[in-house]
Amino acid sequence: MDAIEKQKFDAAIEQLSKPDVFGDLMLASTPEAANKIAESLEPVKTLVQMGTDAGSEILQLLPRKEILENDYLTTAVLYVVWRTQPPDAQKVLGPLIVNGSFRGINTELSGRLFLKYTGIPAPREDVFDVAFREAQRVQNENPHPNSTVDNGSHSSNQDT
Amino acid sequence: MAVFKTSQGQSVDHFHIGDTDFHDQDLDAHGISESRAIVAGFASAVEIDVPTLRFNCHGFAYTRAHGWFNRAKPFIDDDVTEIPFAQARPGDIVSYRRNKKLKHSGIVEQVSNGIITKVRSKWGGMATVIHDLHDVHPAYGRPEILRRPNGT
DSSP states (O other): HHHHHHHHHHHHHHHTHHHHHHHGGGGGOOOHHHHHHHHHHHHHHHHHOOOHHHHHHHHHHHHHHHHHHHHHHHHHHHHHHHHHTTTTTHHHHHHHHOOOOOOOHHHHHHHHHHHHHOOOOOOOHHHHHHHHHHHHHHHSSSSOOOOOBBBBBBOOOOOO | EEEEEOOOOEEEEBBBBTTTTOOSSSOOHHHHHHHHHHHSSSSSSSSOOOOOOSHHHHHHHHHHHSSOSSSHHHHHHHHHHEOGGOOOOOOOEEEETTTTTEEEEEEEEETTTTTTEEEEEEETSSSSEEEEEOOGGGOOOOOEEEEEEETO
């Protein structure tokens, strides 16, 4: 990502972080509605248009506590990851799923996303349970996960 | 995740505040204020119950606000029967769909000359409101199917 692209990315993230922008996601009662609302948000459109580079950047932000503690922002980030298909999505999402970092609608959205990257068809029911088992299996095979929840200190990663 | 059963004994996963994979607590004053600001953007919407994360639209329509349900299909399969919109009456359940996928549920509040004029529904993590049939967020789609709770 060059300097201009980085500037565009940062501006989109800053805009997305404003309650009057992500607030519409409060209207979502279901994972499907959440995705429809996320795709209508201007900064999300910008990030999706920027493609895989933006997806990789935003994926690195996902484990941060300030993102995970804001369910609506998390929904928007998961949507961008879903649309941009960054290569490390599975490695970042797996530990977060196993650690129980997602809540409510985001449990299902993250589960579907993870299964998509593992090539496992998402079942109609129990998406998160299937994703959790697979993420746990992957983590057991590779006990050095790429992501844990970042408490924002930037000095270490810390599970919550 | 707790389990709720349909009239036919089918288990339906759902969430309550405090569940490990759901919200730790309900909306605070700031969240309620943000929620109300968004609802204010819909001309016909009148709040009848405070914004809360305790239940969502499916929970409100199919379980008397028992909890937050991401899926309504088990209830649709077991607890309700599809009827024509021309036969609508208060208490029926409207399914809002987009691209043939269910996005929102609401309860018919008022019918005038065979036309649904008001619907009562819970808007995501926001308030429970009474609103015109079509006055909802575009993400909810359109009111496409009407169903009546069995035995009513």
